Amino acid sequence: MIRLLLPLLILTAAAFPAAAQNTQAPEAAPSPAIAADQVSDSDDRAIAQRIRAIFAQIDSLRAIRVDVRSGVVTLTGSVANAGDGDRAEAIAARVAGVVTVENRIDRDLAVDQNLTPALGQFGADMRALLRALPLLGVAIGIALLIGALGYLLAGRDRFWRWIAPNIFLAELLQTSVRFIFIILGLVAALEVLGATALLGAVLGGAGVIGIALGFAVRDTADNYVSSLMLSLxxxxxxxxxxxxxxxxxxxxxxxxxxxxxxxxxxxxxxxxxxxxxxxxxxxxxxNPERRFDFDLGVDADDDPIEAMRVGLAALAALDFVLDTPKASAVIEQVGDSNIVLRFFGWVDQQHTDFMKGRSLAIQATKAALEGAGFALPEPIYRLRFDEGTPLPLTRAGGSGAGQRKPRAATPGGDATDTRPExxxxxxxxxxxxxxxxxxxxxxxxxxx
The missing domain is CATH 2.30.30.60 (SH3 type barrels.)
Structure with missing residues (x-):
């Protein structure tokens, strides 16, 4: 039984490819050609007559001569436009029975042959324009009417400033309304003229130009948007x-x-x-309350805590320094020759000039530290003397040596005026x- 089924299965498998080949989709039929008097043969005379009949219906192709031999079409003569020769060749190639087309058409460069068609076309265009003038006038009138309505609506300054949060945004809304009504007027005019397809091309070109201009004026647009956001x-x-x-x-x-x-x-x-x-x-x-700070240094051997207490007491005694928040001080830095203290205080800028108050606070704190015996040390420099180098000697003078410059008097008058400028x-x-x-x-x- 198995021996009988095996050959049957092999034959069945072999039959499927053949069936698949037979069920393939038929090839696409070629585009139908122009028939020559509905005859099936490719008679040269019938082909020539068919082509001449077609050319006779086209003014620019009437002067072309047609010769057909064994299905080969030869076109001779002259035309005023080079495109007419290519058109004649394409028409002849579509006639049934044509094997190929020999295009021997020359360009006629005579002035009358080229100028007369152009003048005729120009005259036809002008006549068409004259006939379309009433419709064109109506379309322009509609566009102007809609645009004027937009300008009239946008010119209501009081209304737009009432609905907008500020003048800048109101002007932006007014400009947008004018632009929208201009576009609506243009659409309405093209609709009347039956040229709405032109609007898509115009808007598409405007979009491309807008993108290019957007990149060109990016900084200006950025500044404009920033102005809008700041105004809000x-x-x-x-x-x-x-x-x-x-x-x-x-x-x-x-x-x-x-x-x-x-x-x-x-x-x-x-x-x-x-x-x-x-x-x-x-x-x-x-916030009218503002904090000031300054640094003062004391000798490394002095007590910095006591120096801070003295300085804070001096700041508290100043009437322009606020009690709340209180003045404070910290040790900012410990150096080889001094200890740097940083003092903080607060002033009310509505009643005290910040720079004047800070200046007088520095003067008062410095005077308090010096009065309490704290020295404000000068920087210490280490000098190296090479061997064999003579040292310059100066004769110790009389009155200048060992004398300390007298301390200046405490300033008064305008120097202590801390009122704001x-x-x-x-x-x-x-x-x-x-x-x-x-x-x-x-x-x-x-x-x-």
């Missing part, structure tokens, strides 16, 4: 004493392009808003009162 966040107020990227001054105004400071020297400083938005901003005005603040207030560029700082908005 309000990081400082006018007349605040700030330090931005190492630049110190009082805030004059925030414009759509830059933050303007008045330096402590009375000069104008413009910082791009992109720099301000990314910078670390130090604001001395937000208000000249820069007045200059800022006067310039802000004069107006100028639009200020994006808004006192009614919360500060970040």
């Amino acid at each position: 966040r309000q990081p400082f107020r006018a007349n605040d004493h700030v330090v931005i990227e190492g630049k110190e001054g009082r805030v004059l105004r925030l414009t759509s392009r830059a933050t303007i400071l008045m330096t402590l020297d009375g000069n104008h400083l413009r910082i791009p808003n992109s720099t301000v938005f990314k910078a670390v901003i130090l604001n001395y005005t937000r 208000s000249h820069i603040e007045k200059l800022v207030a006067e310039e802000r009162a004069e107006g100028g560029e639009n200020d994006l700082l808004d006192e009614s908005k919360p500060v970040e």
